[in-house]
Amino acid sequence: MTAxxxxxxxxxxxxxxxxxxxxxxxxxxxxxIFSRMAALAVRTGAxxxxxxxxxxxxxxxxxxxxxxxxxxxxxxxxxxxxxxSLREAVAEQRADRYGTGFDPDTEVVVTAGxxxxxxxxxxxxxxxGDEVVVFEPYYDSYAAATVMAGAxxxxxxxxxxxxxxxxxxxxxxxxxxxRTRVLIMNTPHNPTGKVFTAEELATxxxxxxxxxxxxxxxxxxxxxxxxxxxxVPVATSAPERTLSVSGLGKTFSATxxxxxxxxxxxxxxxxxxxxxxxxxxxxxxxxxxxxxxxLRECMDWVEELRRSLTVRRDLLSGALREAGIEVxxxxxxxxxxxxxxxxxTDDGMALCLDLPERAGVVAVPSVAFFDHPEAGRHLVxxxxxxxxxxxxxxxxxxxxxxxxxx
Numbered sequence: 001m002t003a004x005x006x007x008x009x010x011x012x013x014x015x016x017x018x019x020x021x022x023x024x025x026x027x028x029x030x031x032x033i034f035s036r037m038a039a040l041a042v043r044t045g046a047x048x049x050x051x052x053x054x055x056x057x058x059x060x061x062x063x064x065x066x067x068x069x070x071x072x073x074x075x076x077x078x079x080x081x082x083x084x085s086l087r088e089a090v091a092e093q094r095a096d097r098y099g100t101g102f103d104p105d106t107e108v109v110v111t112a113g114x115x116x117x118x119x120x121x122x123x124x125x126x127x128x129g130d131e132v133v134v135f136e137p138y139y140d141s142y143a144a145a146t147v148m149a150g151a152x153x154x155x156x157x158x159x160x161x162x163x164x165x166x167x168x169x170x171x172x173x174x175x176x177x178x179r180t181r182v183l184i185m186n187t188p189h190n191p192t193g194k195v196f197t198a199e200e201l202a203t204x205x206x207x208x209x210x211x212x213x214x215x216x217x218x219x220x221x222x223x224x225x226x227x228x229x230x231x232v233p234v235a236t237s238a239p240e241r242t243l244s245v246s247g248l249g250k251t252f253s254a255t256x257x258x259x260x261x262x263x264x265x266x267x268x269x270x271x272x273x274x275x276x277x278x279x280x281x282x283x284x285x286x287x288x289x290x291x292x293x294x295l296r297e298c299m300d301w302v303e304e305l306r307r308s309l310t311v312r313r314d315l316l317s318g319a320l321r322e323a324g325i326e327v328x329x330x331x332x333x334x335x336x337x338x339x340x341x342x343x344x345t346d347d348g349m350a351l352c353l354d355l356p357e358r359a360g361v362v363a364v365p366s367v368a369f370f371d372h373p374e375a376g377r378h379l380v381x382x383x384x385x386x387x388x389x390x391x392x393x394x395x396x397x398x399x400x401x402x403x404x405x406x
Contacts, residue, residue, distance in 0.1 A: 070286045243262050
């Protein structure tokens, strides 16, 4: 058949047969709130305090290692489980910091970001009809992964009580059933900044052991804790059933590199690997090699980042509180929660849609991460991982908006 007579070159009216129907987007997997708010930031030119990407680069030694590896030609596929030197470095990091030992050959897998590790775990462990317990507000990929697995989400609210966000042990107990397969937790927690306590971890571990439930623990902010609070992995309480997930991006300010990892019992890691090999297959080779340098040589840089983030958290929260805007305390992560009621409304979603247009600031409505909207309707997430000038300007605009609508 010549190019002139091929069906694709004929006018549309000359083609026979109906146009194939495009399947509708599943409503549960529509445009994420992050994409929606990012688009608003671009369109309006607003100060973006919504998305959790930091201003500035990572440690110089890590960046230089990536450049050297690219120049040296290390740009082809790495093994599906990740380069061995990175798996060794991850195992060393977990042992040194937490005393949890992992075999780098069978109990560590490198993924294309922590999100892939979590999604692969849910897809590997859940079947249609199973249930997944999450704490809300939850990171939106947890919900999407649960939907893709055909499972049902059971959300347990974190409510602000006596100076911190807490879950009700009775509500958590009630969320479990004989269909519960996985519990996903995130500590330090996005977006509340909560760091789960040893008592809370023990409660979670006991319930999961009682119901034979696997724990997928998202710990990407493990080093970014404040005010003397220290992250403790749930794997120290339930090592036999926990998949611990972390990554390079948040700790080393390289969120675009998409290098994560998961550690746990060999059979859990093998299940994750079996899924992720058909997704990304592997993370970028030069960035994996640079991650080795980061973990082994750049921890002083991480400590300086943590101190800097403490200052920036206090700068943003202090400016807002001084103006009478309620901001909840945060012990970890990049984020703090502000109360929309300080702006004269209890509707955080409406507030966040109005702010880019009228104040030139983008924030994220936390209610997007709740199944019980009454628990989070009034909460707004602000990211303080930006440079100080951006935070000062963002706070100034927020205060000006509040004064205008008050």
